[in-house]
Amino acid sequence: MKRIRDLVPEKEADFWLIAGDLLEYHGGRRSTALFLRDLFASIAPIPVVIAPGNHDPWRADSFYQTLEWSGNVYWFTPEWGVYEFPEKSCVIYGWGFGQPHVYESPLDTFPGKLEGYTHHLMVLHASVLSNSGEGEHHPYAPVTLQQLVQTGMDYVAMGHIHKPESFMHPVKKQPFAAYPGSPEGLTSKEAGERHVLYGELDHDGRLQLTAIPVQSRKIQKLEIKANGVETTEQLIDRMEQQLMEENDSDMMYITLIGERAAHFQPPLSVLQQRFSRFFLLQLTDQTWPDVDEDKLIADGGVWGRWLSKLAEAESRAQNEDEREIVRLAKQEALARIGGTIR
Ligand SMILES: [Mn+2]
Known part of the structure:
Protein backbone atom coordinates (compact mmCIF):
# COMPACT_ATOMS: atom_id res chain seq x y z
CA MET A 1 0.00 0.00 0.00
CA VAL A 214 3.98 -3.28 -6.70
CA GLN A 215 4.18 -6.65 -4.95
CA SER A 216 6.38 -7.06 -1.84
CA ARG A 217 7.09 -10.65 -2.78
CA LYS A 218 6.32 -12.89 -5.70
CA ILE A 219 4.67 -16.26 -5.56
CA GLN A 220 6.74 -18.48 -7.83
CA LYS A 221 5.85 -21.88 -9.16
CA LEU A 222 8.79 -23.92 -10.41
CA GLU A 223 9.45 -27.44 -11.53
CA ILE A 224 12.84 -28.98 -10.86
CA LYS A 225 13.86 -32.11 -12.73
CA ALA A 226 15.40 -34.77 -10.55
CA ASN A 227 16.23 -37.03 -13.50
CA GLY A 228 19.06 -39.40 -12.69
CA VAL A 229 19.59 -38.03 -9.17
CA GLU A 230 20.97 -40.62 -6.74
CA THR A 231 22.00 -38.65 -3.65
CA THR A 232 20.70 -35.77 -1.54
CA GLU A 233 23.84 -33.77 -2.41
CA GLN A 234 23.22 -34.16 -6.13
CA LEU A 235 19.68 -32.96 -5.70
CA ILE A 236 20.75 -29.99 -3.55
CA ASP A 237 23.33 -29.01 -6.20
CA ARG A 238 20.71 -29.12 -8.89
CA MET A 239 18.24 -27.09 -6.83
CA GLU A 240 20.92 -24.55 -5.90
CA GLN A 241 21.72 -24.00 -9.55
CA GLN A 242 18.12 -23.49 -10.49
CA LEU A 243 17.28 -21.29 -7.49
CA MET A 244 20.48 -19.21 -7.51
CA GLU A 245 18.86 -16.16 -9.11
CA GLU A 246 15.64 -16.28 -7.08
CA ASN A 247 14.93 -13.72 -4.37
CA ASP A 248 14.86 -14.70 -0.69
CA SER A 249 11.75 -12.59 -0.25
CA ASP A 250 9.72 -14.72 -2.67
CA MET A 251 7.34 -17.55 -1.94
CA MET A 252 8.48 -20.67 -3.75
CA TYR A 253 6.16 -23.49 -4.72
CA ILE A 254 8.51 -26.13 -6.08
CA THR A 255 7.54 -29.44 -7.62
CA LEU A 256 10.22 -32.09 -8.06
CA ILE A 257 9.57 -34.06 -11.23
CA GLY A 258 11.21 -36.67 -13.42
CA GLU A 259 12.49 -40.22 -13.16
CA ARG A 260 15.06 -40.61 -10.41
CA ALA A 261 17.07 -43.55 -9.09
CA ALA A 262 14.69 -46.10 -7.59
CA HIS A 263 16.57 -46.29 -4.27
CA PHE A 264 16.58 -42.52 -3.74
CA GLN A 265 13.61 -40.70 -2.26
CA PRO A 266 14.01 -36.93 -2.04
CA PRO A 267 14.29 -36.03 1.68
CA LEU A 268 11.83 -33.16 1.76
CA SER A 269 12.50 -32.02 5.33
CA VAL A 270 16.26 -31.79 4.66
CA LEU A 271 15.62 -29.78 1.51
CA GLN A 272 13.19 -27.59 3.38
CA GLN A 273 15.91 -26.66 5.87
CA ARG A 274 18.58 -26.28 3.22
CA PHE A 275 16.51 -23.70 1.34
CA SER A 276 15.03 -21.93 4.35
CA ARG A 277 16.40 -18.65 3.01
CA PHE A 278 13.11 -18.19 1.14
CA PHE A 279 10.19 -16.43 2.81
CA LEU A 280 8.21 -19.57 2.08
CA LEU A 281 9.14 -22.88 0.49
CA GLN A 282 6.60 -25.52 -0.35
CA LEU A 283 8.02 -28.69 -1.83
CA THR A 284 6.01 -31.33 -3.62
CA ASP A 285 7.58 -34.59 -4.72
CA GLN A 286 6.22 -35.86 -8.03
CA THR A 287 9.30 -37.82 -9.05
CA TRP A 288 9.05 -41.49 -9.85
CA PRO A 289 11.70 -44.20 -9.50
CA ASP A 290 13.43 -45.80 -12.49
CA VAL A 291 12.09 -49.21 -11.56
CA ASP A 292 12.85 -51.99 -14.07
CA GLU A 293 9.23 -52.96 -14.66
CA ASP A 294 9.91 -55.84 -17.08
CA LYS A 295 12.29 -57.47 -14.63
CA LEU A 296 9.81 -57.11 -11.74
CA ILE A 297 7.02 -58.61 -13.84
CA ALA A 298 9.32 -61.47 -14.94
CA ASP A 299 10.26 -62.16 -11.29
CA GLY A 300 6.54 -62.70 -10.59
CA GLY A 301 6.57 -61.26 -7.07
CA VAL A 302 3.88 -59.06 -5.53
CA TRP A 303 5.31 -55.87 -7.13
CA GLY A 304 5.36 -57.58 -10.54
CA ARG A 305 1.73 -58.66 -10.18
CA TRP A 306 0.74 -55.12 -9.20
CA LEU A 307 2.37 -53.74 -12.34
CA SER A 308 0.79 -56.49 -14.52
CA LYS A 309 -2.63 -55.55 -13.20
CA LEU A 310 -2.04 -51.88 -14.00
CA ALA A 311 -0.89 -52.83 -17.53
CA GLU A 312 -4.15 -54.80 -17.96
CA ALA A 313 -6.15 -51.81 -16.71
CA GLU A 314 -4.36 -49.61 -19.24
CA SER A 315 -5.21 -51.90 -22.14
CA ARG A 316 -8.87 -51.98 -21.01
CA ALA A 317 -9.08 -48.17 -20.80
CA GLN A 318 -11.87 -46.85 -23.05
CA ASN A 319 -10.68 -43.26 -23.47
CA GLU A 320 -7.90 -40.78 -22.71
CA ASP A 321 -9.36 -39.89 -19.26
CA GLU A 322 -9.30 -43.52 -18.17
CA ARG A 323 -5.76 -43.99 -19.53
CA GLU A 324 -4.64 -40.89 -17.59
CA ILE A 325 -6.07 -42.35 -14.36
CA VAL A 326 -4.14 -45.59 -14.92
CA ARG A 327 -0.95 -43.63 -15.66
CA LEU A 328 -1.32 -41.70 -12.41
CA ALA A 329 -2.01 -44.93 -10.50
CA LYS A 330 1.10 -46.46 -12.06
CA GLN A 331 3.25 -43.48 -11.07
CA GLU A 332 1.96 -43.88 -7.53
CA ALA A 333 2.65 -47.62 -7.55
CA LEU A 334 6.18 -47.11 -8.90
CA ALA A 335 6.89 -44.53 -6.19
CA ARG A 336 5.88 -47.03 -3.51
CA ILE A 337 7.83 -49.87 -5.11
CA GLY A 338 10.89 -47.62 -5.47
CA GLY A 339 10.76 -46.89 -1.74
CA THR A 340 11.35 -50.59 -1.00
CA ILE A 341 14.35 -51.00 -3.32
CA ARG A 342 17.81 -50.79 -1.73
MN1 LIG B 1 -14.95 -8.77 -4.14
Whole structure:
Protein backbone atom coordinates (compact mmCIF):
# COMPACT_ATOMS: atom_id res chain seq x y z
CA MET A 1 0.00 0.00 0.00
CA LYS A 2 2.89 2.36 0.74
CA ARG A 3 4.43 1.65 -2.63
CA ILE A 4 1.10 2.36 -4.30
CA ARG A 5 0.78 5.57 -2.27
CA ASP A 6 4.28 6.64 -3.36
CA LEU A 7 3.25 6.30 -7.01
CA VAL A 8 0.59 9.00 -6.56
CA PRO A 9 3.03 11.93 -6.18
CA GLU A 10 5.66 10.24 -8.35
CA LYS A 11 3.25 10.04 -11.31
CA GLU A 12 1.56 13.31 -10.35
CA ALA A 13 -1.72 11.41 -10.41
CA ASP A 14 -4.93 13.44 -10.18
CA PHE A 15 -6.85 10.67 -8.39
CA TRP A 16 -6.24 7.43 -6.55
CA LEU A 17 -9.14 5.13 -7.39
CA ILE A 18 -9.74 2.06 -5.20
CA ALA A 19 -12.42 -0.36 -6.39
CA GLY A 20 -13.21 -2.15 -3.14
CA ASP A 21 -12.18 -5.14 -1.04
CA LEU A 22 -9.61 -2.86 0.51
CA LEU A 23 -9.97 -4.51 3.92
CA GLU A 24 -12.13 -7.19 5.50
CA TYR A 25 -15.35 -6.28 7.26
CA HIS A 26 -15.10 -9.59 9.17
CA GLY A 27 -11.72 -9.87 10.83
CA GLY A 28 -10.25 -6.67 9.43
CA ARG A 29 -8.25 -4.93 12.15
CA ARG A 30 -8.69 -1.45 13.45
CA SER A 31 -4.91 -1.00 13.19
CA THR A 32 -5.11 -1.75 9.46
CA ALA A 33 -7.86 0.82 9.04
CA LEU A 34 -5.82 3.40 11.01
CA PHE A 35 -2.80 2.66 8.82
CA LEU A 36 -4.93 3.31 5.73
CA ARG A 37 -6.37 6.49 7.25
CA ASP A 38 -2.84 7.86 7.81
CA LEU A 39 -1.70 6.72 4.37
CA PHE A 40 -4.57 8.47 2.60
CA ALA A 41 -4.13 11.61 4.72
CA SER A 42 -0.45 11.72 3.72
CA ILE A 43 -1.31 12.56 0.09
CA ALA A 44 -4.01 15.17 0.84
CA PRO A 45 -5.42 17.05 -0.99
CA ILE A 46 -5.16 14.48 -3.81
CA PRO A 47 -8.52 12.64 -3.81
CA VAL A 48 -8.69 8.97 -2.86
CA VAL A 49 -11.96 7.62 -4.25
CA ILE A 50 -13.23 4.32 -2.86
CA ALA A 51 -16.09 2.06 -3.96
CA PRO A 52 -16.72 -0.53 -1.20
CA GLY A 53 -16.88 -4.18 -2.27
CA ASN A 54 -18.38 -7.37 -0.89
CA HIS A 55 -15.59 -7.78 1.68
CA ASP A 56 -15.74 -4.19 2.89
CA PRO A 57 -19.38 -3.15 2.49
CA TRP A 58 -20.59 0.33 3.44
CA ARG A 59 -22.12 -0.60 6.80
CA ALA A 60 -22.83 1.69 9.72
CA ASP A 61 -20.38 -0.28 11.89
CA SER A 62 -17.64 -0.51 9.24
CA PHE A 63 -14.35 1.36 9.74
CA TYR A 64 -15.37 3.44 6.73
CA GLN A 65 -18.15 4.96 8.82
CA THR A 66 -16.82 4.69 12.38
CA LEU A 67 -13.39 6.31 11.84
CA GLU A 68 -12.66 9.89 10.89
CA TRP A 69 -10.97 10.02 7.52
CA SER A 70 -9.19 12.99 6.01
CA GLY A 71 -11.17 15.29 3.71
CA ASN A 72 -9.50 13.92 0.56
CA VAL A 73 -11.13 10.49 1.00
CA TYR A 74 -14.37 10.05 -0.97
CA TRP A 75 -16.74 7.13 -0.54
CA PHE A 76 -19.36 5.55 -2.72
CA THR A 77 -22.36 3.90 -1.11
CA PRO A 78 -25.28 1.69 -2.23
CA GLU A 79 -26.85 4.89 -3.63
CA TRP A 80 -25.11 5.95 -6.85
CA GLY A 81 -22.72 8.79 -6.10
CA VAL A 82 -21.17 11.56 -8.18
CA TYR A 83 -18.12 13.65 -7.28
CA GLU A 84 -17.44 16.67 -9.44
CA PHE A 85 -13.95 18.09 -9.96
CA PRO A 86 -14.65 21.15 -12.16
CA GLU A 87 -11.00 22.35 -12.08
CA LYS A 88 -10.12 19.12 -13.94
CA SER A 89 -13.39 19.03 -15.88
CA CYS A 90 -13.85 15.56 -14.48
CA VAL A 91 -16.67 13.65 -12.82
CA ILE A 92 -16.23 10.40 -10.92
CA TYR A 93 -19.27 8.13 -10.56
CA GLY A 94 -19.52 5.13 -8.31
CA TRP A 95 -21.55 2.67 -6.38
CA GLY A 96 -20.62 0.48 -3.42
CA PHE A 97 -21.82 -2.69 -1.74
CA GLY A 98 -24.06 -2.09 1.28
CA GLN A 99 -23.85 -5.72 2.37
CA PRO A 100 -21.74 -8.69 1.32
CA HIS A 101 -24.19 -10.37 -1.06
CA VAL A 102 -25.49 -8.41 -4.04
CA TYR A 103 -26.68 -10.37 -7.05
CA GLU A 104 -28.28 -7.54 -9.04
CA SER A 105 -26.51 -5.35 -11.56
CA PRO A 106 -25.72 -1.97 -9.99
CA LEU A 107 -25.79 -0.49 -13.50
CA ASP A 108 -29.57 -1.11 -13.66
CA THR A 109 -29.95 2.00 -11.48
CA PHE A 110 -27.12 4.12 -12.93
CA PRO A 111 -28.65 7.62 -13.19
CA GLY A 112 -26.60 8.70 -16.23
CA LYS A 113 -23.79 11.12 -17.02
CA LEU A 114 -23.60 14.79 -16.04
CA GLU A 115 -23.47 17.39 -18.80
CA GLY A 116 -20.68 19.91 -19.20
CA TYR A 117 -17.63 17.84 -18.26
CA THR A 118 -14.84 16.54 -20.47
CA HIS A 119 -13.84 13.45 -18.48
CA HIS A 120 -16.06 10.77 -16.95
CA LEU A 121 -14.63 8.08 -14.69
CA MET A 122 -16.29 5.34 -12.68
CA VAL A 123 -15.16 3.22 -9.72
CA LEU A 124 -17.03 -0.05 -9.35
CA HIS A 125 -16.74 -3.37 -7.56
CA ALA A 126 -18.50 -5.80 -9.87
CA SER A 127 -18.28 -8.98 -11.94
CA VAL A 128 -18.05 -8.48 -15.69
CA LEU A 129 -20.00 -11.35 -17.22
CA SER A 130 -18.06 -13.15 -19.91
CA ASN A 131 -19.69 -13.70 -23.30
CA SER A 132 -19.15 -17.42 -23.04
CA GLY A 133 -21.23 -17.51 -19.85
CA GLU A 134 -18.37 -19.09 -17.95
CA GLY A 135 -17.38 -17.99 -14.45
CA GLU A 136 -19.10 -18.00 -11.09
CA HIS A 137 -22.61 -19.39 -10.85
CA HIS A 138 -24.01 -16.52 -8.80
CA PRO A 139 -21.64 -13.65 -9.48
CA TYR A 140 -21.70 -10.62 -7.23
CA ALA A 141 -22.94 -7.40 -8.83
CA PRO A 142 -23.01 -8.84 -12.37
CA VAL A 143 -22.60 -6.36 -15.21
CA THR A 144 -22.27 -6.94 -18.94
CA LEU A 145 -19.68 -5.28 -21.10
CA GLN A 146 -22.54 -3.76 -23.11
CA GLN A 147 -23.97 -2.16 -19.94
CA LEU A 148 -20.56 -0.73 -19.09
CA VAL A 149 -20.16 0.68 -22.61
CA GLN A 150 -23.60 2.31 -22.40
CA THR A 151 -22.61 4.35 -19.34
CA GLY A 152 -20.38 6.38 -21.70
CA MET A 153 -17.43 6.39 -19.30
CA ASP A 154 -13.91 7.15 -20.46
CA TYR A 155 -12.67 4.66 -17.92
CA VAL A 156 -14.13 2.30 -15.31
CA ALA A 157 -11.72 1.30 -12.52
CA MET A 158 -12.90 -2.16 -11.46
CA GLY A 159 -12.35 -4.42 -8.50
CA HIS A 160 -13.33 -7.91 -7.30
CA ILE A 161 -11.51 -10.25 -9.69
CA HIS A 162 -7.95 -11.07 -8.57
CA LYS A 163 -6.79 -11.85 -12.10
CA PRO A 164 -5.85 -8.79 -14.16
CA GLU A 165 -8.11 -8.16 -17.13
CA SER A 166 -8.91 -5.17 -19.29
CA PHE A 167 -11.88 -4.67 -21.56
CA MET A 168 -11.77 -3.04 -25.00
CA HIS A 169 -14.31 -0.47 -26.01
CA PRO A 170 -16.05 -1.91 -29.11
CA VAL A 171 -16.11 1.44 -30.93
CA LYS A 172 -13.09 3.35 -29.59
CA LYS A 173 -10.94 0.21 -29.80
CA GLN A 174 -9.06 1.01 -26.62
CA PRO A 175 -9.33 -0.32 -23.08
CA PHE A 176 -12.03 1.49 -21.12
CA ALA A 177 -12.51 -0.77 -18.08
CA ALA A 178 -10.03 -2.94 -16.22
CA TYR A 179 -9.29 -5.07 -13.20
CA PRO A 180 -5.69 -4.49 -12.05
CA GLY A 181 -5.80 -7.80 -10.15
CA SER A 182 -4.67 -8.20 -6.54
CA PRO A 183 -1.55 -6.09 -5.82
CA GLU A 184 -0.15 -8.91 -3.68
CA GLY A 185 -0.56 -12.59 -4.52
CA LEU A 186 -3.06 -14.09 -2.10
CA THR A 187 -2.82 -17.77 -3.06
CA SER A 188 -0.47 -19.89 -5.17
CA LYS A 189 -2.80 -19.19 -8.12
CA GLU A 190 -1.75 -15.54 -8.01
CA ALA A 191 1.87 -16.08 -9.02
CA GLY A 192 4.38 -13.64 -10.46
CA GLU A 193 4.30 -9.86 -10.58
CA ARG A 194 1.23 -8.11 -9.17
CA HIS A 195 0.23 -4.69 -10.40
CA VAL A 196 -1.70 -1.51 -10.05
CA LEU A 197 -2.93 0.30 -13.14
CA TYR A 198 -1.78 3.79 -13.96
CA GLY A 199 -4.00 5.56 -16.46
CA GLU A 200 -3.47 8.70 -18.51
CA LEU A 201 -6.49 10.21 -20.19
CA ASP A 202 -5.96 12.97 -22.76
CA HIS A 203 -8.36 15.71 -23.83
CA ASP A 204 -9.66 13.65 -26.74
CA GLY A 205 -10.54 10.76 -24.45
CA ARG A 206 -7.58 8.61 -25.45
CA LEU A 207 -6.57 6.35 -22.60
CA GLN A 208 -3.15 4.87 -21.89
CA LEU A 209 -3.14 2.16 -19.24
CA THR A 210 0.13 0.92 -17.76
CA ALA A 211 0.50 -1.95 -15.32
CA ILE A 212 3.06 -1.13 -12.62
CA PRO A 213 4.38 -3.96 -10.43
CA VAL A 214 3.98 -3.28 -6.70
CA GLN A 215 4.18 -6.65 -4.95
CA SER A 216 6.38 -7.06 -1.84
CA ARG A 217 7.09 -10.65 -2.78
CA LYS A 218 6.32 -12.89 -5.70
CA ILE A 219 4.67 -16.26 -5.56
CA GLN A 220 6.74 -18.48 -7.83
CA LYS A 221 5.85 -21.88 -9.16
CA LEU A 222 8.79 -23.92 -10.41
CA GLU A 223 9.45 -27.44 -11.53
CA ILE A 224 12.84 -28.98 -10.86
CA LYS A 225 13.86 -32.11 -12.73
CA ALA A 226 15.40 -34.77 -10.55
CA ASN A 227 16.23 -37.03 -13.50
CA GLY A 228 19.06 -39.40 -12.69
CA VAL A 229 19.59 -38.03 -9.17
CA GLU A 230 20.97 -40.62 -6.74
CA THR A 231 22.00 -38.65 -3.65
CA THR A 232 20.70 -35.77 -1.54
CA GLU A 233 23.84 -33.77 -2.41
CA GLN A 234 23.22 -34.16 -6.13
CA LEU A 235 19.68 -32.96 -5.70
CA ILE A 236 20.75 -29.99 -3.55
CA ASP A 237 23.33 -29.01 -6.20
CA ARG A 238 20.71 -29.12 -8.89
CA MET A 239 18.24 -27.09 -6.83
CA GLU A 240 20.92 -24.55 -5.90
CA GLN A 241 21.72 -24.00 -9.55
CA GLN A 242 18.12 -23.49 -10.49
CA LEU A 243 17.28 -21.29 -7.49
CA MET A 244 20.48 -19.21 -7.51
CA GLU A 245 18.86 -16.16 -9.11
CA GLU A 246 15.64 -16.28 -7.08
CA ASN A 247 14.93 -13.72 -4.37
CA ASP A 248 14.86 -14.70 -0.69
CA SER A 249 11.75 -12.59 -0.25
CA ASP A 250 9.72 -14.72 -2.67
CA MET A 251 7.34 -17.55 -1.94
CA MET A 252 8.48 -20.67 -3.75
CA TYR A 253 6.16 -23.49 -4.72
CA ILE A 254 8.51 -26.13 -6.08
CA THR A 255 7.54 -29.44 -7.62
CA LEU A 256 10.22 -32.09 -8.06
CA ILE A 257 9.57 -34.06 -11.23
CA GLY A 258 11.21 -36.67 -13.42
CA GLU A 259 12.49 -40.22 -13.16
CA ARG A 260 15.06 -40.61 -10.41
CA ALA A 261 17.07 -43.55 -9.09
CA ALA A 262 14.69 -46.10 -7.59
CA HIS A 263 16.57 -46.29 -4.27
CA PHE A 264 16.58 -42.52 -3.74
CA GLN A 265 13.61 -40.70 -2.26
CA PRO A 266 14.01 -36.93 -2.04
CA PRO A 267 14.29 -36.03 1.68
CA LEU A 268 11.83 -33.16 1.76
CA SER A 269 12.50 -32.02 5.33
CA VAL A 270 16.26 -31.79 4.66
CA LEU A 271 15.62 -29.78 1.51
CA GLN A 272 13.19 -27.59 3.38
CA GLN A 273 15.91 -26.66 5.87
CA ARG A 274 18.58 -26.28 3.22
CA PHE A 275 16.51 -23.70 1.34
CA SER A 276 15.03 -21.93 4.35
CA ARG A 277 16.40 -18.65 3.01
CA PHE A 278 13.11 -18.19 1.14
CA PHE A 279 10.19 -16.43 2.81
CA LEU A 280 8.21 -19.57 2.08
CA LEU A 281 9.14 -22.88 0.49
CA GLN A 282 6.60 -25.52 -0.35
CA LEU A 283 8.02 -28.69 -1.83
CA THR A 284 6.01 -31.33 -3.62
CA ASP A 285 7.58 -34.59 -4.72
CA GLN A 286 6.22 -35.86 -8.03
CA THR A 287 9.30 -37.82 -9.05
CA TRP A 288 9.05 -41.49 -9.85
CA PRO A 289 11.70 -44.20 -9.50
CA ASP A 290 13.43 -45.80 -12.49
CA VAL A 291 12.09 -49.21 -11.56
CA ASP A 292 12.85 -51.99 -14.07
CA GLU A 293 9.23 -52.96 -14.66
CA ASP A 294 9.91 -55.84 -17.08
CA LYS A 295 12.29 -57.47 -14.63
CA LEU A 296 9.81 -57.11 -11.74
CA ILE A 297 7.02 -58.61 -13.84
CA ALA A 298 9.32 -61.47 -14.94
CA ASP A 299 10.26 -62.16 -11.29
CA GLY A 300 6.54 -62.70 -10.59
CA GLY A 301 6.57 -61.26 -7.07
CA VAL A 302 3.88 -59.06 -5.53
CA TRP A 303 5.31 -55.87 -7.13
CA GLY A 304 5.36 -57.58 -10.54
CA ARG A 305 1.73 -58.66 -10.18
CA TRP A 306 0.74 -55.12 -9.20
CA LEU A 307 2.37 -53.74 -12.34
CA SER A 308 0.79 -56.49 -14.52
CA LYS A 309 -2.63 -55.55 -13.20
CA LEU A 310 -2.04 -51.88 -14.00
CA ALA A 311 -0.89 -52.83 -17.53
CA GLU A 312 -4.15 -54.80 -17.96
CA ALA A 313 -6.15 -51.81 -16.71
CA GLU A 314 -4.36 -49.61 -19.24
CA SER A 315 -5.21 -51.90 -22.14
CA ARG A 316 -8.87 -51.98 -21.01
CA ALA A 317 -9.08 -48.17 -20.80
CA GLN A 318 -11.87 -46.85 -23.05
CA ASN A 319 -10.68 -43.26 -23.47
CA GLU A 320 -7.90 -40.78 -22.71
CA ASP A 321 -9.36 -39.89 -19.26
CA GLU A 322 -9.30 -43.52 -18.17
CA ARG A 323 -5.76 -43.99 -19.53
CA GLU A 324 -4.64 -40.89 -17.59
CA ILE A 325 -6.07 -42.35 -14.36
CA VAL A 326 -4.14 -45.59 -14.92
CA ARG A 327 -0.95 -43.63 -15.66
CA LEU A 328 -1.32 -41.70 -12.41
CA ALA A 329 -2.01 -44.93 -10.50
CA LYS A 330 1.10 -46.46 -12.06
CA GLN A 331 3.25 -43.48 -11.07
CA GLU A 332 1.96 -43.88 -7.53
CA ALA A 333 2.65 -47.62 -7.55
CA LEU A 334 6.18 -47.11 -8.90
CA ALA A 335 6.89 -44.53 -6.19
CA ARG A 336 5.88 -47.03 -3.51
CA ILE A 337 7.83 -49.87 -5.11
CA GLY A 338 10.89 -47.62 -5.47
CA GLY A 339 10.76 -46.89 -1.74
CA THR A 340 11.35 -50.59 -1.00
CA ILE A 341 14.35 -51.00 -3.32
CA ARG A 342 17.81 -50.79 -1.73
MN1 LIG B 1 -14.95 -8.77 -4.14
